[in-house]
Amino acid sequence: MLEVHQLTGGYFPQQPVIHDLSFHVQPKEIVCLIGLNGAGKSTTIKHILGFLRPTKGTILFDGQTQLDHPESFRKKIAYIPETPYLYPELTLKEHLQLTAMAYGIKKKHAEGRMEELMETFQMTRQADWYPSTFSKGMRQKVMIMCAFLIQPRLLIVDEPFVGLDPLAIHSLLEHMVQLKEQGCSILLSTHVLATAEKYGDRFVILKEGRIALQGDMASMRQQTGLDQASLDQLFVHVMKEGRP
Template sequence: MQQPLLTVEGLTGGYSRQRPVLQDLSFNVRPGEMVGLIGLNGAGKSTTIKHILGLMQPHTGTIHLNGRAIDEEPTTYRRTYAYVPESPLLYEELTVKEHLELAAMAYGVNRESFESRAEQLMEEFQMSAYANRLSAHLSKGMKQKVMIMSAFLVRPELFIIDEPFLGLDPLGIRSLLELMVRVKESGAAILISSHILTTIEKYADRYVLLQKGRLTAKGDLAALREQAGMPGATLDDVFYHLVTRSGDNQ
């Protein structure tokens, strides 16, 4: 079995040391697999992602990418992943292609690779006609496509994707899913947070289920079914049972 690319060990953290959001959270993501980070609103998914990105410092515990902590080699650590946020964050005065160029420069992608990858991605996401359009004039769904294309253009070892399906049209969703399958097969790791459990069930290899900042369950669907005592159940039904069985749902 391959060594984990991402390792989260004993993570406790949040905005306040007196009331941490996350409590002793541990999980990993290996090369060539997709792990679904799932939970109710307020469960701690976004806080977990912010810690992995290095935007928040753990109170206790460690986070390593390829065995490196962010404070050891910040540039190398950050180049290991690409992040697709839930809400698109673009520069209004840059065009679609200029955003892709910016991502390529940040990750050291050469010009030839940039041109071929950008052309392929814009065609795949039906954005070729908008290559020179300013982001200020794009719809929310188009902006989300720019974020997705920027991440997949640089081909990192780890993709961190937060609620990517919001605002995407059906063709965009299909293109993204096909792209995730391809990069996973090429050996990249994916950590994806989503409430669309029926879609996640078809593509994720393992799951990390959070509830009020604590790990409620983790493993593949068979393991979650076993923890829920629901053989043969869908991920949606297992999720509902696990988050409501103690009466601790929000």
């Protein structure tokens, strides 16, 4: 379980971007982090991953903080960023092999998973290609395959759909559901609200760095008094009206 308690932080201690955020992600659950550009979604994710240190608050996964057990903490987590970061001197297959080595995945198991993932994401023919020859969508697929190769306890996904073709989006969502059913906790940041409503179990809506609304659909409808509202309608209501 991921637990975030009263998290305050940002890029400069004197100018916090996020304020007193508290939420959790259970095993076998997809929690969607939603907000306008600049609301603090990516900043929250960077704090969870340890890229930024909070001004206040705690972040726990399986009862551990990253500072207490950095290696153990990181080995349980996979991250799919909005912008793909690849090594220009490594081929697609070498990226997957490096990921397997870093996470201590046995070679025999890793090779089978690699072949399966490359076939699923239509990248088998590009196994020995370098990133300079890839489109943005293809580079994103490499990040996605590396994350699913790990089979993490916690998957953090930040705006993954940009640049992906419809088949890749379908495969990504299908693999996320499979991971969830296997006990993985998933935190998904996205602007695609129809997809979030379909696949998410609970939602955290950020406004100007604070939680404006959170809960499952039934709970958020009750809080706002909008009994039949879609996630899109709830989001627009909160952005215009503020907290319920």
